[in-house]
Amino acid sequence: MHTDCKFETVLEILVGKWKPVIMFQLFTNGTMRFSELQRAIPAITKKMLTQQLRELEYHDIVHRKVYHQIPPKVEYSITEHGRSMGTIMEALNDWGRFHTAHLNQLYGEDEGRQSETFVDAIDNAAE
Incomplete structure (x- = not known):
């Protein structure tokens, strides 16, 4: 890996x-009001939603x-710069599908179902 690794920035x-x-x-629904989010x-608190939105806003x-x-x-909406993360989200989704299949092989179908909902959500968000 390069000494100029910016992986921490992405994380x-x-x-x-x-x-x-x-x-x-936001990827799925487009523009949303705070109350809609x-x-x-x-399950998210108002304080946590505000904090997370501010961090995402800071990073444009x-x-x-x-x-x-x-x-x-x-x-709130995804910025043009934020839309550039679609490729990353798609790559994570692809790996998530691979990992879900791997878990299904190891533990059976029931274990893999827990990951499927999130994987499908990321898939829809990336489209």
């Missing part, structure tokens, strides 16, 4: 319980658009 963006789920929602990801993966009106309206 900073992708790793975490919620970032891939948020990205999946909350409803789409019911997610765009935050504020409408100055009453009540306030904020929308």
Whole structure:
């Protein structure tokens, strides 16, 4: 590997319980309001959603658009730069399918089903 490895930068963006789920929602649904994201990801707290969105916004993966009106309206979408991650997401999906098949061979079909939902979600997000 090169001494100029930027793998940690990619992991900073992708790793975490919620970032891939948020990205999946935005890749799949397009522009979403904060409340729509909350409803789409019911297990996430408001504080955590805000934190994860800010981190994705910092990395220019997610765009935050504020409408100055009453009540306030904020929308989130994947940026043009964020869309460039589609190739990465697709590669991760391909490996996820390979790994799911591998787990099925090792443990049987039931064990692999746990991974299928996430793998299918990433597949849909990358399209």
